[in-house]
Amino acid sequence: MRIGALKDNYGADQALFDTAVQRLWLALGAVALLAFPFAASDYWLYLACLVGIHIVSTTGLNILTGYTGLVSLGQAAFMGVGAYVVALAETRLGTPFLLNLLAAGLVTAAVGMVVGVPSLRVKGLYLAIATIAASFILHFVFQNWTAVTGGTRGLSIPPAQLFGLELARPFALYWVIAPLACIMVLAAANLFRTRIGRAFIAIRDRDISAEVLGIPLLRYKLMSFGLSSFYAGVAGGLWAYFFRVVTPESFPFVYSIFFLAAVIVGGMGTILGGILGAVFMTLVPEALKLVVGLLSPWMPNAVAMLSPVRTIVFGALIIGFLILEPHGLAEIWRRIRRFFHLWPFKT
């Protein structure tokens, strides 16, 4: 049983990983991430890359919705902006892969800040509607600015190149997506140890009080939109390199709901929640497919017959988690940790 962690300076108090056990688990996790591509099949590598992209985007939305309290349903459209920026930079300018990703993040951040302007006047459902409207405008642009976006046919992208290597397959892209996702998650976690992050939380908890405390609302709300969109832009850029075709239908409105659901299911306002939510939303449908597949020896038509049931089960699982654990998967994870901390005296 652990009775506590001794901290004898402010640095230790603010550390992201404050115990040796945590750091050990982190090291083991890093080793597992490094070893994973050599042990996994193409299918699992593909899923790992997709999870990585979803983690980046969900973390971005978590900064805006979970930490700043600004509901957005435009995350997919922002990803679309990033994807188109990468596609254009790659096909027309031929600029390096990482520079394209950075450009995708910056351009999307600028777009996000424009979309975030109404957040000073409206919040909650009203802001959600404003972001939906913005996402429809962006989709209209994707579809009709044919000279730039390729219209409904979209744009095809050659594989990314890094140090002369072609990043065409999930195995190669994993080495870019996984580190980038880790860096961006760590950056987000660090953000909330800074003045800016604390300002976001203050705005979420009570914006009028935050303003009274001297936090300029417009600046910080737009900054939150910008940061969130930067994450979406980078995720969109990675998505573009991963799928190598970008069309207006690549980022449907329902994709934004996917990210909002990931934030809520994972746990709003926690970095771990964003990660767990993205993993849950991406992998549970696949896990359910495996369960359905297991029934095939006894039910030859199991996949065809049970696929609609699978969709219902996925929906029911989300509702179940929300009812049983409204604080999300992150809270479940914390309870599991607490169990081991207190074992064997309290379980």
Added chain:
Amino acid sequence: MNITRRQALAAGIAAGGLAAGIRPGLAQANEIVIAGSIPLTGVFAFAGIGINDGLSDYVKIVNEAGGVAGRKVRYVYEDTAYKVDQSVAVFNKLTGSNAANFYYSDSTGFAKTINPELNRKGSMIMAGASFATELNDAKAYPNQFIAGPDYSDMISVLLTYIAKTQPGAKIALVNSDTEFGRDPVATTEAMAKKLGLSIAEKIVTPPTSVDVSTEVLKLRRANPDYTIFHGYVLAPLPEFMTQAKQLGLKTKFMGTFWSMDNSLWAKVGEAANGFMGVMPYRYYFDEDAKAPMLAKIRQMRPEYVSTAYMQGFLTAMLFCEAGKRCLDAKQEMTATNLKAALNSIKDFDTGGLIGAPITITGNSIPVGRVYQYDAAKKVMVGQGDWINVSKPS
């Protein structure tokens, strides 16, 4: 026994983890594998279920007859919910655990996305639910084909029929504002000009539009002889037709493959009467002495099967035919050899599934027939003969 909510959640997580850890079985040698990303749920499920049945039934028929060149055919598939990312996941999963020779794709988006990987693998050829004109390019999509005419070919069949029955007719085009809907617009205009037909109006609507009164007024102003819809399944076609009839418009309404299922129009009722469109395959109920395969299908499935079923069935037939020709020529079943075997198909009898012998020189089968819905009989009735719109090579 009392189960706490924590225990229930833990059990759920454990079950999920267990399921995720189990890997699918590996392929057996000396078999032919057809794999598929099939949309069994989601917006395209109405077609996916029929496609799946069609593929399964043809594989069953072939296996009961001894397989393809002595090899059994195995069909493996998974649901994609009509989402590109899930389709790619299914592709990776199925081709990773099965030595797939043929692949069925569920959408244009997936077909475009997976094309580089398909070319890289070089071990299978692919066809699917997309009839996109873009895919009908053997240079850009060397390992893919369309088991029917592409969307531009479908419109060409309709325009050829119109030019024959009413030379110089005025036409209105109504397209959904999607990649699917906008696909054949440019080629339609060129083809109409060539056939001496005039385009009186071009209307683009959202794919799920409900209120079409403004568009119907545009139609009234243009007063076309024919109105061709493309990029929809059913809605908003019945609404268009009902309102047009109320305004006394004489225009004849036409559609393309995905709008042509008989059961869709049977549910619409009287308003559907007279709707016309292009079909690449015969309907389930078509009685023809030259269609023994349809008789076989009716024997296997006493209830009506959809047009999507026919598409899946024919795709499986062409997969098996390409495999047979490849094996008969004692060639390895690579993508290049399978595609060459497919392209060797000349004047091939599909058992009456298509009413004319087919030849596949490129990536499509540019043949179709115009059908018209008879609300009294509740069936689509063939109009004229099968039309071949293949371009001179």
